Amino acid sequence: MRETAYAKINLALHVRRRREDGYHEIETLFAFVNKGDTLRADSSRYDRVRVSGEFAGALTDPIDNIVMRALTVLPRFEGMEISLEKNLPVAAGLGGGSADAAAVFRMIELAHGLPDDWQARAAKLGADVPACVASRMCLGHGTGTELASVENDLQGTPVILVNPRVPLATGPVFAGWDGQDRGPLPEGPASKIAAEGRNDLEASAIDLCPAIADVLEVLGGTDAFVSRMSGSGATCFALFRSREAQSAAADFLARTRPDWWCLSGELRA
Structure with missing residues (x-):
């Protein structure tokens, strides 16, 4: 299986308040670009992540990264070896890691389906992950995990x-x-x-x-x-x-x- 981890951008991001839990209440318009990282999944006895690409060096630990964590939070019947071509810069405001994790969710959905609580599992990985799973334009509220539809008149821009x-x-x-x-x-x-x-x-x-x-x-x-x-x-x-x-x-x-x-x-x- 192959998936593109589409680059996420915030067309607008309004910060409303600091919350008592240390997070911030935001309102944002998520949009996704038709390019990003590339992931390939193969069956494997053990879960494994291999990283290549221009920004591979920024992921210093192939064991403790968000792609591996995405593999661990979803039920499956077999291991997966993920080959990640890291084309997006890291720590860049593009949701690159979240998009990579979301691509894993989509591949597991195709192979095994997703559990009913997949959104909560995705949110534990990062606030942007739930929006990145669908990678469609939407509004985000709360910490960015509460999603709502929006009229998208910018498709193809x-x-x-x-x-x-x-x-x-x-x-x-x-x-x-x-x-x-x-x-x-x-x-x-x-x-x-x-x-x-x-x-x-x-x-x-x-x-x-x-x-x-x-x-x-x-x-x-x-x-x-x-x-x-x-x-x-x-x-x-x-x-x-x-x-x-x-x-x-x-x-x-x-x-x-x-x-x-x-x-x-x-x-x-």
Whole structure:
């Protein structure tokens, strides 16, 4: 079996409050790009994870990673050997690890089905994992695990992802949030939420990783109709109204910032 672990982006991310349990109450618009990591599963006597790809070196322990943990939380009748091609940067605001775990859920669903409580099992692995299992645009509330549908009028929209190749841990970014509730997500279709929304973690992330401001400035100078940081950073995205505009921006980035990681794709359903 083969699965793509689709890159997750937050078209908007509003932080509403700090919770007593240490987590944050958020409202977000999840979207997924049609590219990401690649996973292949083969039958095996024992569970095993093998990692390759550009960012394989960032996963230092093939035993204690989220893919292996995903294998352990679901009932199966046989072992699985997962070959993970790590194409997405790690600690980048793209839900890469969560997307990898979600791809394991989809493969196990095909082979054995999922238990009725799969969403709770997925949420224990990470707040983004439940949304990543379907990898379809949706709204997230609570810690991001309470999902709701949204009118997706952005399917097929050309997108570029840009990361300055600086890893950024989620915890310190949330810890640096200023605590100010700036209001809920806008109501309406995805295009309205993306255009009028914001990412309340940008200021904190830029304090920790000033290169994010450079990325946002460059993307703001392209023909994108929305550009913003995704999740807790450091990856930023730009949405375009045409493939020609996307291609022109990708060419400009390749010429002027060859040190940055860039990925062109389109938004999924």
